[in-house]
Structure formats: C-alpha cells, structure tokens
Amino acid sequence: MTGTALHVLGPLEFLRDGHWLPPARGHQVRLLAALACSPGRAVPVEALTGVLWGGRAPRDPATALQPEISRLRQALAPAGIPIRYTTGAYTLVVEPDRVDLCRFEDLAARGGEALRSGDHARAADLLDRALGLWRGPAFADLTGEPFDSARRRLHEQRLTTRLALAEAHLATGRHGETVASLTELAEEHTLHEGLAGQLMLALYRSGRTGDAMGVYHRVRHRLAEELGQSPGPALVRLYERMLAQDHALDWAAGPRPRVWNLPPANPKFCGRAAVLATLTALLDPAGAVVLHGLPGIGKSQLALRYAHDQDLRTVWWCPAETPDLLDASLSSLADELGVSVTGDLDRTRIAVRRALADRTGWLLVLDNAADLGHLRSWLPDTRTGRVLITSRNADWEGYAKPLAVPVFADDESQRFLLAHVGGDPASAAVLAGRLGNLPLALEQAAAFCRRTGDSLGTYLDLLDQRGRDMLARGRTGDYDGTVATTLRLAFARVAHDDPYAAGLLRACAFLAADDIPTAVLRTAVAGLDDPIGLGEAIGALMRYSLVDRRGDAVSLHRLVQELVRAETPAGQRRDLLTRLVAALDTAPATPGDRHSPHLAVLLGHLDAEALWPRRTAGLVCRTARHLDERGVYAAAGRLTNLALRVLDRAGPDDTAGRADLLSELGRTLDRAGCDLHSARHLLREALSILDRAPGDTTLAVGRTLSRLAHALHCADLTWEAYEAHERALVLLRAAPDRVELGHALAGFGTTLWWSRDLARAEAAFTESIVILTAERGPDSSDVAIARGGLGTVLQDRGDLAAARTQLELSVAALRAAHPEDGDAHPDVAQNLDKLGYLLRLTGDVAAARDCHGRAVHALERLFGADDPRVAMALTNLGLDELDAGDVERAVTTQARAAALFVEVYGPRHSSSLIARGRHGTALLAAGRAAEAVEVLRAVTEDHRNSGGKRPDPELGRALADLARAERRAGREADAAAHEHEAAAELAGVLPESYAAKSD
Structure with missing residues (x-):
C-alpha cells in the first residue's frame, strides 16, 4: 500500500479500504493522536492513560488500557499500521513517509536547505508541497496535553515554513502572489517584524511603495502601543533603503552570480577525515569555527579542503594576518558583492556585513588571523552563513567555536610520505616520528626529496648528520625545530645552487608574504636587475617549494619568512632593509595600493631595528597620499602613524622628515573629515618644526600652510583659513613646484568664494587652471576640479551660461x-x-533633480548615508523638490540633511545653518507655519551667536522667511521687525544665485 496512511495536520484520519475515516470511538481518536504525536517512538503507558482518563485513571491503568489498544489495532490493521508493545510503552510502527507530520518536517527541512544554498526554485517547490499537507489546525478538535504543546510547536513550524516560502517566491520574482499570502499572515501576526519586512519588500517590488511604507508605520505604531518598543534595526534599515530607492532591493532575474576566490585545491591533501567530520558538524548549517594549533600543523590546508567540499555560491578566502591585507581582501569581496563604498572603508565593512546577512549559504575563510582585534569590524552575523578562521589563538571571545587541529596520526604521516616519495615503510615511519608528524615538516621533506631525487633514507641520514646542531638552535618563536631543520636544509641547497635566489628569499622575508612585485625585488637584490637572472632565481626557489609565482609577483609562506629573518645576520639585515626602502621608493606605480602592505610590514622591521633610512619619510608620504586620494583613509593613517613611531624610536636628526609625516597625517585626517581638530594640531606642529629646520623649507612650509588653510576652512574658521592661504601662496609662488601652487590657488578660491569675495575667487581659480593645465594637461582631474570651483563662482556672479560650460x-x-x-x-x-x-537656477528643475539624485546616490555608496557630503547634496535636492512642487518630500529631505549636518558639525556650523534654514523654508511652503517659526527662530539665533562671519545672504534669507512664517502665524509685530532686519542683512548682497558650500 502506498500513500500517506495517517493525517494529523488537521482532523485526525487514517486509511482503511481506500478511504480516509476517523476511528470509531472517542478513546481511539485520542489514543491514536497521542501515538501519532511521536510516530515510530515509544510512548509510556502512563502518558497514554493520562491522555484517556486524565486525573481519573482506573485503579489499574495498564490493564484498562489494553482493550483500548486492542480495538485501535483492529481499526488500523487494514491500513497496515501495527502497534508494538515494549516494556511499559507502546509504539505506533509506521514509515515516516506515511505520516503527514513526518513528511511535512522532512519537506520543510529540505526546502530550508535549498533556500540557504540559493536554489530558490527547488526550495519553493519543496516548501509548497510541505504546506500543502495541512488541512486545518494540527490535531483539530483535540484538547489538553500532549496535543496543545504539539499544536503550538507545529503551528510555529508552519509559520516559519510559510515565511521561507515567501522568501523563495521573492527570490524568484513572484512578488504579486506573495503579497496576498503575506497580507493574510500579517493580519494574524501583527507584531512579527520579519513578516512585516517580507510584506514590505513584496509590495515595494510590486510597485506599491506607498503601501510598503504603510506596513512599516502600522507595525511601528503597534509595537509602540502594545510593547513600548521601536522596530528593530533590520526593519528600520529596510524602510530607509526604500526611502532612498536603493536599487539593491530591486529583483533581478536569474540566480545571483557566483562569488568565489578559493586558491586551487591541494592535490596532495590526505587524511584528516575525523577533523573534517567534526568541522562539518560544527558548521552545519551555519556558525563560526576557529581552527587553532601550532604553525605548520595544517590549519590552512584543512580550511581549504573544507571550503572546496562545499557546494555554495559565495565562498571567499581572505588572508587576515595584518589589517591592511584583511582590508584589501574584504574590500575585494565588497566589489564582487557589488556593495563597495569607494573611499570609505568603514562603510564598506557595514555594507559587507549587510550583504552577507541578506544572503544564505555563504562561507568566509579568514586565514592566519591573530585575534578579534581589527577583524571585529568586518565579522558578519553567522545565522545565515559560515565563518571559518585559522589561527594560533584558540580564544575568540565566544564568537567562534574552537576546534584544535592535531598533528597527523602515525599511519597518516607514513601514508603521506610513501604516497609522495615512495621507498621503505620503515624509513617512512622513522622519519615521520623524527619530524613530529607535523604536516608542514612532512611536506617540506617530501618536496626536498622530489626536487633532489633523494630517498627517504638519504634524507634521514642528512637529518642525522646535521640534526642535533640544527635542532639545538633551530627553534624560532613558536615554531617546532623540525620545521626549521627541513627549511634550513632547503636553504642550504638553494644557496649552493643559486646565491642570487638566497638573496631574493631574504628580500621576500621582510615584506608582506603575498603579491610581492618582482619589480621591487629586481631593485632590492644586487645582481637581479636582469629579468632573465630574476626568473632563474625565482625558478630555483619554486623548485624547493619556497615561493609561488603568479604573473609579476611572488608569494611565500609566512613560516618561511620568519625562519629566513631569524637566520639573516644583523648587519646584512640592516643593509637589506635600507635597500628595500630604496626599491619601494623607486618602484613604478601600480594600480590600487599594491605597495602599501609591503611598506607597512617593512616599517615594522625598521622599528625593530631602530633604523630610519633618509628616503623613508618621502616614500610613506607618497604612499599615504595615494591611499587617501582613493579614500582609503584608515590605511593611510595607520601607515603614517607607524612611520612616525619608527622615526621617534630611531631618533635621527630628520626634522624635515618628521614635519612631512605630520603634515601628511594632518592632511589625511582633514580629508577623512573624522577629526578636524587633530588635523589642525598636527599641521601646526609640522609648521613649528619647519620653522626651526635648517635649509630651504619654502615648499614644505607652503604646502603645509595650504593644507592647514583647508582644514581651517572645513572647520568654518574662514578668516583664519584666509590668512593661512595668503601666507602659503607667498611661499609657493617662490617655490619650484607649480602643481602645489595650482592646488593652493584652487583651495584659496574656495575660501574666497565662501567668504563672498567673488572677484578674487574667480581670479584664483582661473590662475589655478592655467598653471595646472600647463603642468598636468587640460583634461587632467586637477584642472577639472578647479573648473568646478570656477563654475560656482561664475554662477554666483550671475554668468550662468559661462558657469554651466565650466561645470x-x-x-x-x-x-x-x-x-x-x-x-x-x-x-x-x-x-x-x-x-x-x-541647472535649478536656470529653471531646468527636472535636470537639476536628476543630477542631485545621482549625486546623493553616489555619495551614499562612497561614504555612507550619514556623511556630511551626502547631506550637502541632499539639501540641494530638497531645493529641487520644493521648486517642483513636491513640498512634503522637500520637508523630509531638508530635515534629514539638517540632522546630518548637526550630528557631524554641530548646530552652528555654516552648513548646518544653511540646511536648517532650508528646512524652515520647506515647512513654510508646506503650510506648517508654527513649525517653521520654531525652526527659523532657532536658526537666526544661532546665526547671531555663531561667533564667526557667516555668508551674508543666509541670515537675511532666514530672517525674511521667519517674517513670512510669523505673519502666517498671526504674529504681525514680530514679522514687521524681522522684515526690517532681513532687509538690512540682504542689502548689497547677491540674491538667490548663492550656491551652497560643497567642499
């Protein structure tokens, strides 16, 4: 007989003579239902008698139960469902696929797994079949225990399955039909935020944005009224993304592209079955695990094997031993996920975490991490995916489950050696024991034998001949001496075969382990300036498995690096470090920040040696400048701070170098906008050093003054900025670097424009364009930026056509x-x-709104939604919305812009005052005069108390708008006074063409 034989997901039914019929008597219904709660599992007699008689059980319950069981057996016999007795318990013997409860749980589990792996179509099919088994409430018409508990549990599973089905439908574009089912569910579960989020997304993707917003507000009100709570961050974020029309919320046909960067699988991997099984269980279906143990024990290879065994669409391998390598790799992941926030690493971290939270079935491998430290800011929630960490450290503060990786078992080591070298099993056993069963030591031994043709016995003899002496002084840090012995033998062969290869290996040891440019090595290692010789040296190292080469870069294992460094004599080490500084200093530019990880590692070694080559400061400054021009402010700041520490420790008489580093760090903080006060302090300290420095410091002082002027301008210290600009320009006009002069003139033009000296601002920008065109070419980005500044000046002078051309x-x-x-x-x-x-000033409001909307979207991607640069584009967008008659949206936009400025700069910063005034104007246009009066009064009061000269039109406009608001609110006397004051403020200044600061 086939088909389901027992139904409990609705009224209780079982199959007899081809028809579904209920048991004939009430006791049989309750007895069958009690057994069906646990099909295939023994149910004690006491539990069954409690179901039938409750607290009024017969004197001998077990005896009284027997005839009831007998009658139920007869009723179930035609369906082929026996009831088996074991001591003190009865079991309903039924195959799981013949019970709808079991089929439901199986289909729901398989559907959930398909959903997590990204197979949405299969998930939808399985989950739909699971829900189709329900015919009503579970154990319908049955009350009391165990039915009430079972019913609650099953109905919770049913809700979870319905939500999973909705997620699968949303992923396959079935938004319309999902709306109906989710609306019904939302009426039953009014406080369920996850359900509300799915309904919002279904409505949004169906083109019903207003209805989606309504769902959010209903849930928010109910949470406040019934629980006294606000919506959680996930629902709030979804609402904000819908407001911003985030394209990432849009549905795209087809599966998500595969995001995958695993290194090639290791064909020599063997053993580890038990550890892999444990790891698989710990990470199924999600979670975080740290593989910890001795260096060389095989943590990374084990993680790589596990990763290759997973059938997932998102798998990312990330070197994590330094902050720079971690940032670079996870920034690349952000690029692949399409969520990179160019120029803002902090926002990129947030975007990566959110993107992974929105996916299911992903794996992130963080290789060779020390501790949470810098890693903490990247780590995602592991409820939707898996994080696998390899580390020497077992303590990850509860984030990851620790799993100790043991050495090979004796038989695993022997099988490994015999499989890869062959030979005598006895020699393999002795050698494995001698090497401590450490996987890296075994691999090195096998590699040596393969490259040289030596047998295991010969290798063991070499180890015996030199082993005691080598082991006695071969331990470095946490490394096992057997690893050092194996590597030293290889080093000896390399030095004998190719001395240049040995020099190349030493140079690699003092840089980051991965992606070392061959152009740097050619300069750093004497005798390798010939590309043929360089290729032969790299080939020699590759033959001993000491390095890998990919294109124009080589990589090597960190254990190899550390051992080589320990073996390098002090004098040779200091000379090599100086040569590496020179090599990086003269190396050709590369895309991105390829050299910065190597420079960061090199600075650490210089610090340990208390060594400061003269050209180090210039190298660090150029690298940091390149980083912060790309918006990688955190890496630029770390690099410069480390260089300052090395300089302080080394203590040479290099005042100019220290001033340069302080100036660069101040510039980085200023451009990042994170600490303008510290930026000014550092730049002033640099100037103080340069004032006392010997020699010609004209260029350095002029450059630093220009940077200080920019920081002062951004801090709203306009007149101090003006004075610093003028001093800088005097010096830079006398200096040979015309590019610095061009940049300084553009910066001065911005300050002049902001202080309303438009004629001089136009002259400054024009001169900047002439100089930068001559030095960099007419199409350079430097010239383009100066043209943008000139365009705003021409706009404010009333020449809108010329301004448009420049912009x-x-x-x-x-x-x-x-x-x-x-x-x-x-x-x-x-x-x-x-x-x-x-464009708005020319009357083309639609084009203006398009420009500002694109600017807001781009700046949010670059710097995050809370950056003041986003706020400036927002407040300008609000003006477009007001001109277009979209008044309520303008109120919302200006309120958000004002709040952002106040949060970052405080209420009296000029940008804050502009946006707050515009918010008041929008409220007035919306007919909310009382609110407008309150906002505009506060703005005018803060204008007067701001402590610095503000742009003339802004206070006048705020006063004029305040007067209009007061008149509408019936406050005639106040309105008349403020109209008079506004007229006085606006006398002699430009009207509406004044542009907002967008520095």
Missing part, C-alpha cells in the same frame, strides 16, 4: 579620468551636485 567640462573630464567609477567617484559626484544647483 559640464569639469564633470566630463572627471568621468573620463575615472571611467571605471561612473558617478561613484567623489570628485564626479560632488561636481554633479554643483552642476545640479546651477
């Missing part, structure tokens, strides 16, 4: 300079913002 040239040139970024480059986005403001 359109600026945007076009910047896009051409950064073709891979589109709008998502800081300079492009900010000049789009300027162009949008101009």
